Amino acid sequence: MTVSVRRAVPGDVSHILDMIVALAVYEQEPDAVKATEDSLGQTLFGPNPQVFVHIAEQDGKAIGLALWFLTYSTWTGRPSLYLEDLFVADSARGDGVGRMLLAALAREAKALGCARMDWAVLDWNEKARGFYMRIGAHHSTGWEPWRIEGEALERLAANG
Template sequence: MTDIDQAVTIRRAVADDVTAMLRLIVALAVYEREPDAVKATPESLTATMFGPDAKVFAHVAEQDGAVIGVALWFETYSTWTGAPSLYLEDLFVDPAARGSGAGKALFTALAREAKARGCARIDWAVLDWNRTARGFYTAMGGFHSTGWEPWRIEGEALERLAGA
């Protein structure tokens, strides 16, 4: 575990962070028991996050000059609140840096980003078996939203629907 006294710095990600972010995305996939699920590449991350029409953003946590955590997010919209929402796609801190405060610092930065953008809330999903993450989010005031189930369409079904 990283010494808690070592300073953690949070900043918006830049294109030079792509390699470190992809390393953390792969580590997250391994942690979530889906080691072969990552299809992202440095090129796809660069295009979607730092291209002229970027719609996905990230903050990184650094300690001693190394990226130790990442929070990837984008805006959505709530018709009920009449305001945008910030959707946290992934938050991951390198296991060696857990306990450093990086996770809470990343989430605090997201809360500030949400408020600066006029967002009414932050939404995210947590795997039902990930008690550590659920405890972390609960400790910050997050709660499990009930009644809504995640749904998805992808792959062949998406192709069929699009008429491709």
């Protein structure tokens, strides 16, 4: 199996969306994806992109992705790379594709002067958690994820 990893280009948008949908199905949220090829194209390749994708390919076919963006750590005084989504097609799982994608992001993080890489894992995804531990990652404790969305976000924006 010959797999290569590269930065995504505009022609990859349909494959990126397909993998996002496949990830949502895997994460038991098949109807959660609202992204479209157009919205992804604008976000990833518009005039000021803030979100980036690395694609894993085997024989020219997209088999994995790592979607990421930069955040900032005030404590380190340096940027951090945040991995939003990591996906590997069923047919390629266990073949080192996830490790290749994360290694590419680690090189990207180093090139950008990042102090660390961060991501979230669903609490039921034991396979992913085991994989992350094997590569040397650790579960952060003490911080809980919080979110505001939908009507609550609208109210806060409107009423302060």
